[in-house]
Amino acid sequence: MTRRNKVKLELFQNMSERKVSFRKRKTGLMKKLSELSTLCDVDACAIILNPFNSSFDVWPSPPWVQSVLTKFRHMPEVEETKHMYNLETITQERIQKTREQVRKLRMENRRIEIEQIINQCMLGGSLDFKNDLNLLNDMDLVLSQNIQELNIRIKALKGENSHENTLMGS
């Protein structure tokens, strides 16, 4: 009558044990997540594939993006950079940071999109799929427009820049 072993971190070989453990631990995990969320005001989500019955569990937090948006409100501001000309290194660091943030945010975006797709899949044929396709098409449009806009701005800025270069050219 062994009462309990220390968890050795390796796969449960016994299938039914594994299954039971999965159920228990999954429950615990979800609980912890929801606790974290309410105790510390954290937005989080988790996706857990169920290897036993080909389904999955998702712990979603509806307003989880909101905080991201708020966070990014205080980004490096344009005007500040003006008196930073001699602080090249610092500014460069900041840019690096911003890039990192952009990268992370993008990964996050990706994740959400996938979650969305997964959600759609969960519904099988019961949702009208056309709207989803339309949504995506809209997204594409917006994205290309954004890209164009960016390019235009860059060109403009580049112009200003070389102008400035000329002006400032030591």
Add this chain to the structure above:
Amino acid sequence: MTRRNKVKLELFQNMSERKVSFRKRKTGLMKKLSELSTLCDVDACAIILNPFNSSFDVWPSPPWVQSVLTKFRHMPEVEETKHMYNLETITQERIQKTREQVRKLRMENRRIEIEQIINQCMLGGSLDFKNDLNLLNDMDLVLSQNIQELNIRIKALKGENSHENTLMGS
């Protein structure tokens, strides 16, 4: 000298307490997730927004998306979707919300990128501009790739979907 309270499921009012708790619980959560993963051979992932320093903590190995999607593709979906029908409303709501989130996040992304570019530009000639332009080109490339990928996935999903519809059509 209260030794430990039962967790009352409400937000820590004290900010430093909250912060400490966040660190601790996040760590614990990640550990649990990794344990679940190795003990029961489960694919899972979690995203936790850090409300204190604008960053993310993600638990997956990088290629989790791939495995999730791959696994998901090969799932016998028909049975699962059957007992999802009664959850249709809930799931639909969630999808709607997620869409909204995607849109917002994407807009935010754009804004940040533009801000970043502007920032870089404002540095005048002191930074080398070519790299920045290259960065932007990279960004565009990545974006288009994302779009393509999304479209492909959607098409694939649509195919599966209508197939199911035919199968299940009733």
Add this chain to the structure above:
DNA sequence: CTAACTATACTTAGTTG
């Protein structure tokens, strides 16, 4: 603030019906 500690709350492996 962060790190370490430790007593206690919580989780869960093993067991039972």
Add this chain to the structure above:
DNA sequence: GCAACTAAGTATAGTTA
């Protein structure tokens, strides 16, 4: 197979350095 139970094992709130 699942649910309940229970004690061993863990996580972590409160505390200290």
